[in-house]
Amino acid sequence: MFEVLSAVLFDYTVRNIALGSAILGVAGGVLGCFAVLRRQSLLGDALAHATLPGICVVFMLTQTRVSLWLLLGAGLSAWLGALAILAVVRGTRIKQDAALGIVLSVFFGAGVVLLTLIQQTGAAGQSGIDRFLFGQAASLIRSDVITMGALAGAALLVVGVFYKEFKLLTFDGPFAASLGFPVRALDVLLTSLIVVAVIVGIQAVGVILMAAMLITPAAAARQWTDRLPAMILISALFGAGSGVAGALVSALGPNLPTGPLIVLIATGVFLLSLLFGASRGLLWSQLRERRNRAAALSGGGA
Amino acid sequence: MSAGFVIIVTGILVAVPCAVLGTLLVLRQMAMVGDAISHAVLPGIVLAFFLSGSLGPLAALVGAGAFGLLTAVFIEALRSTGRVKEDSSIGIVFTALFALGAFLISRYAGNVHLDLEHVLYGEIAFAPLNTLVVGGVDLGPRTFWTLGIVTVLALGLVLLLYKELKVSTFDPGLAVALGLAPGVVHYLLMGAVSVTVVGAFDAVGAILVVAFLIAPPATAYLLTERLSYMMVLAVAVGVVSAVAGYYLAYAANVSIAGAMAVAAGALFATAVLASPTHGVLANAARRRRNRRSFARGLLLAGLSRSRRSTEHDLAHHLGWDGERVSTVLRAARSGGFVLQTGNGEVVLTRKGQEAVENLSRALR
Amino acid sequence: MKPVLKPGRERAAVVAPDATPLEVRGLTAAYREKPVLWDVSFHVPEGQLVGIIGPNGAGKTTLLKVVMGLMQPAAGRVRVFGQSFQKARRYVGYVPQRGSVDWDFPTDALDVVQMGLYGKLGWFRRPGKKERRVAEECLEKVGMGAFAHRQISQLSGGQQQRVFLARALAQDARLYLMDEPFAGVDYTTERAIVGLLRELKAQGRTVVAVHHDLGTAAEYFDRIVILNRHLIAEGPVGRALTRENLEAAYGGSGAFIGDR
Numbered sequence: 001m002f003e004v005l006s007a008v009l010f011d012y013t014v015r016n017i018a019l020g021s022a023i024l025g026v027a028g029g030v031l032g033c034f035a036v037l038r039r040q041s042l043l044g045d046a047l048a049h050a051t052l053p054g055i056c057v058v059f060m061l062t063q064t065r066v067s068l069w070l071l072l073g074a075g076l077s078a079w080l081g082a083l084a085i086l087a088v089v090r091g092t093r094i095k096q097d098a099a100l101g102i103v104l105s106v107f108f109g110a111g112v113v114l115l116t117l118i119q120q121t122g123a124a125g126q127s128g129i130d131r132f133l134f135g136q137a138a139s140l141i142r143s144d145v146i147t148m149g150a151l152a153g154a155a156l157l158v159v160g161v162f163y164k165e166f167k168l169l170t171f172d173g174p175f176a177a178s179l180g181f182p183v184r185a186l187d188v189l190l191t192s193l194i195v196v197a198v199i200v201g202i203q204a205v206g207v208i209l210m211a212a213m214l215i216t217p218a219a220a221a222r223q224w225t226d227r228l229p230a231m232i233l234i235s236a237l238f239g240a241g242s243g244v245a246g247a248l249v250s251a252l253g254p255n256l257p258t259g260p261l262i263v264l265i266a267t268g269v270f271l272l273s274l275l276f277g278a279s280r281g282l283l284w285s286q287l288r289e290r291r292n293r294a295a296a297l298s299g300g301g302a
Numbered sequence: 303m304s305a306g307f308v309i310i311v312t313g314i315l316v317a318v319p320c321a322v323l324g325t326l327l328v329l330r331q332m333a334m335v336g337d338a339i340s341h342a343v344l345p346g347i348v349l350a351f352f353l354s355g356s357l358g359p360l361a362a363l364v365g366a367g368a369f370g371l372l373t374a375v376f377i378e379a380l381r382s383t384g385r386v387k388e389d390s391s392i393g394i395v396f397t398a399l400f401a402l403g404a405f406l407i408s409r410y411a412g413n414v415h416l417d418l419e420h421v422l423y424g425e426i427a428f429a430p431l432n433t434l435v436v437g438g439v440d441l442g443p444r445t446f447w448t449l450g451i452v453t454v455l456a457l458g459l460v461l462l463l464y465k466e467l468k469v470s471t472f473d474p475g476l477a478v479a480l481g482l483a484p485g486v487v488h489y490l491l492m493g494a495v496s497v498t499v500v501g502a503f504d505a506v507g508a509i510l511v512v513a514f515l516i517a518p519p520a521t522a523y524l525l526t527e528r529l530s531y532m533m534v535l536a537v538a539v540g541v542v543s544a545v546a547g548y549y550l551a552y553a554a555n556v557s558i559a560g561a562m563a564v565a566a567g568a569l570f571a572t573a574v575l576a577s578p579t580h581g582v583l584a585n586a587a588r589r590r591r592n593r594r595s596f597a598r599g600l601l602l603a604g605l606s607r608s609r610r611s612t613e614h615d616l617a618h619h620l621g622w623d624g625e626r627v628s629t630v631l632r633a634a635r636s637g638g639f640v641l642q643t644g645n646g647e648v649v650l651t652r653k654g655q656e657a658v659e660n661l662s663r664a665l666r
Numbered sequence: 667m668k669p670v671l672k673p674g675r676e677r678a679a680v681v682a683p684d685a686t687p688l689e690v691r692g693l694t695a696a697y698r699e700k701p702v703l704w705d706v707s708f709h710v711p712e713g714q715l716v717g718i719i720g721p722n723g724a725g726k727t728t729l730l731k732v733v734m735g736l737m738q739p740a741a742g743r744v745r746v747f748g749q750s751f752q753k754a755r756r757y758v759g760y761v762p763q764r765g766s767v768d769w770d771f772p773t774d775a776l777d778v779v780q781m782g783l784y785g786k787l788g789w790f791r792r793p794g795k796k797e798r799r800v801a802e803e804c805l806e807k808v809g810m811g812a813f814a815h816r817q818i819s820q821l822s823g824g825q826q827q828r829v830f831l832a833r834a835l836a837q838d839a840r841l842y843l844m845d846e847p848f849a850g851v852d853y854t855t856e857r858a859i860v861g862l863l864r865e866l867k868a869q870g871r872t873v874v875a876v877h878h879d880l881g882t883a884a885e886y887f888d889r890i891v892i893l894n895r896h897l898i899a900e901g902p903v904g905r906a907l908t909r910e911n912l913e914a915a916y917g918g919s920g921a922f923i924g925d926r
Binding site for chain 1 (some may be wrong): 331332333334336337341383385386387389390392393394397398400401402404405408409422423509510511512513515516517519520523524551554555556557559560561562563564566567570574577580581582585
């Protein structure tokens with residue numbers, strides 16, 4: 001036990017894994033708060049799936065394994081996905097839900113087609129792309145972690161700078177517009193930041209489950225507080241905690257993809273929060289209700 | 303039976319039930335619930351694989367399908383706590399169940415004939431190799447049987463409950479008033495979707511089935527106004543996607559299921575652009591036409607109040623720039639609605655006056 | 667004074683003290699070329715309480731949207747204190763419909779009121795002690811001082827409406843645009859809002875409010891604008907709010923409500 005623990009703390013690889021997963025948890029947790037509050041949780045799901053063709057195209061063009069370039073391809077393709085969703089919803093009678101479903105599945109299908117093309121040309125470099133499907137935190141190297149840190153840091157910086165404006169946009173967009181804030185541009189900026197959070201996370205969690213990192217920690221954090229700054233902080237902590245715990249467990253044994261473990265741990269945190277959350281835990285409101293009922297009964301008797 | 307034939311028929315047997323049920327999902331704005339169910343049946347499928355020795359294919363189908371139904375129940379339970387919005391409920395439930403399935407597969411990889419790639423793209427290419435043998439008799443490809451049953455179930459449900467499904471989709475309030483129990487109809491539909499995505503799992507995996515569920519019905523939605531036509535059109539689009547996807551994959555030697563999803567996406571994109579009634583191009587043309595006649599109406603209405611005006615007066619009155627006034631005026635003149643006198647004044651013709659009267663009558 | 671970067675590209679204008687708060691001329695607006703407002707003209711004199719009434723779908727909310735530049739008119743023009751809205755926006759306060767936001771948002775009443783000051787703060791600057799004090803005063807004015815730190819979903823509908831009014835007060839505007847401020851509020855809130863409107867009037871400020879209750883329109887407002895896509899009538903209550911005008915706007919049923 002002790003050996004495992006010391007290995008976890010001092011091993012160079014393990015440190016990379018833990019650091020990378022913490023970064024992804026913070027980025028997903030912070031931007032997830034805005035996505036969840038704007039009722040755009042599932043946009044993150046569609047955008048995460050939509051990264052796959054971008055990763056494949058960059059790999060086919062450059063044969064690179066440098067994650068920065070692959071992630072930029074991922075981001076570009078997710079951005080195109082967001083654009084396609086917007087164009088379909090604005091330009092036709094198709095509703096948001098169907099547009100999300102189509103972009104998600106068709107972009108992913110295109111990614112699968114490209115993936116099989118890459119397999120044909122030689123499986124040697126292809127292993128590098130597999131890690132984007134279900135996440136493989138164990139494959140994170142130092143340069144990956146630096147890339148993730150830089151991208152997440154930039155995204156968090158922008159959130160910090162525009163915090164007041166994003167809060168106003170999320171709570172009351174028309175009022176923000178009446179004050180003269182350019183709500184369209186802010187909307188595009190916030191969606192772009194969600195794309196950044198997605199590409200920060202896909203190496204460790206994978207494109208299919210990345211959505212959970214944008215939704216579950218934020219929804220859990222909401223149960224503990226009624227203030228946005230606290231919600232963002234708690235969500236970042238939950239995201240980072242789930243990320244680190246899941247990545248370390250997966251690094252301990254073979255055949256344990258990181259993404260599913262991280263998501264299962266985050267879900268556990270969510271369920272506990274739903275029951276015991278300080279501000280709106282179901283348990284407390286049940287107790288309160290029972291006490292009120294008892295009081296009403298005894299009051300009726302007196 | 304050639305391998306190609308078996309694969310194409312398998313694809314069609316995925317496309318047909320998906321298109322029929324997907325039509326209802328798209329109209330009920332529940333496309334992402336379909337996405338959630340298709341991801342969330344994974345743990346059920348893994349369990350069915352564990353027990354496959356003792357279970358027949360039909361029992362496995364229903365057992366795994368129960369997980370899909372459970373997804374719908376969980377989403378509703380979470381939403382009804384009032385602590386989480388519906389979109390977040392969907393996202394939390396299906397990612398958790400999918401993660402559980404993926405975890406089980408990797409953990410017990412040795413015991414289960416299932417790997418993660420199978421989950422992602424399915425194994426439609428192996429459909430011809432996997433035949434159903436009962437009592438030593440070869441009954442043909444297994445997918446024909448499983449997906450055949452699924453197709454019959456889905457079509458049976460829709461034919462039997464067509465009226466109930468239609469009313470509860472377009473007017474849930476009326477459905478309650480008529481005693482049609484929209485709650486029961488909802489869970490029947492969710493159950494049918496669950497069984498369908500489980501049946502389609504072997505062929506196309508847990509994610510690409512979403513393309514079959516959503517893209518063909520959405521394409522049909524851009525082409526027709528009637529539910530029955532929409533279902534038929536969606537089936538046609540789904541079948542064409544399956545066949546075209548197969549030949550595409552054959553030509554380029556790529557994933558068949560992936561190519562079928564791309565084909566469905568291409569057909570949808572074509573409809574988005576070129577649908578004669580709801581396409582982007584048709585909408586733009588209609589808007590341009592409307593804008594022209596609307597601008598002309600505004601100009602004529604402005605003229606009818608002032609009787610005689612110059613272009614400058616009109617620009618001032620309408621709050622338009624001079625260029626816009628000239629453009630609209632030119633069109634109105636060539637249409638015979640106005641005349642321009644020698645000193646630059648604009649007056650309404652009789653035709654113009656009639657147009658103004660029609661307009662104000664229409665607005666009352 | 668140090669220059670502050672304000673949202674909105676247009677340089678803010680200093681308006682003449684006697685400029686007309688709101689002037690609408692020949693306004694026509696359309697959704698996808700389907701006219702919602704047709705050739706509407708009226709003006710609002712300074713220091714008046716003006717109610718906009720009309721049946722559902724008459725274009726009342728659309729009128730507010732066009733006035734605030736949230737929607738482009740097809741024709742006609744809007745002048746706010748003699749300027750475009752973009753230039754005059756710092757003199758305008760806005761109260762949206764209460765149902766237009768998600769009250770489950772994680773924040774408290776005081777924070778919502780401070781949002782009224784974001785326009786003056788401009789980009790990047792955060793509200794500080796001064797903003798907090800202003801917001802507290804505004805909450806006091808609507809009788810909500812005790813609820814400053816209450817999570818907004820735990821307020822009643824009437825209290826939420828008063829928070830929105832306090833946010834508008836924080837804007838310290840000369841013209842207030844309100845979308846159905848009386849919709850779905852309790853009696854206490856209704857009286858509080860009426861008192862507030864009179865106070866604003868006493869300070870020489872102007873209020874334009876979309877209103878749906880014909881029974882109280884004459885009591886609450888000085889002037890009335892009756893809309894049903896067209897302008898049916900506008901002017902002082904006594905002259906505009908007649909049986910004929912209401913019948914023209916609402917059809918037969920309007921007379922019945924007007925008699926209440």
